Amino acid sequence: MMAMAPLTLYGRAWCHLCDDMRAALEPVLAEFGATVDVLDIDADPALEARFNELVPVLMCDGVELCHYHFDEARVRAALTARVARSV
Secondary structure, rough: OOOOEEEEEEOOOOOOHHHHHHHHHHHHHHHOOOOOOHHHHHHHHHHHHHHHOOEEEEOOOEEEEEEEEEEHHHHHHHHHHHHHHOO
């Protein structure tokens, strides 16, 4: 099991692509026992300036894995690598 949330999803409350990415991410999170921190960029002017039109943006340990659409292969690779580093 992961000790901390390795993934961060930057999005907006009213963003349908954000909802889609979050839904697609759920089975992968369950498989790896991982969690995701979901941050609403509209709550922070710095995040809004950084990610504005890119949302949703999924990051792992500060590295962007995907934006707009879920890239399952890339997310799985990142989580697999993270698990390998923790053993």
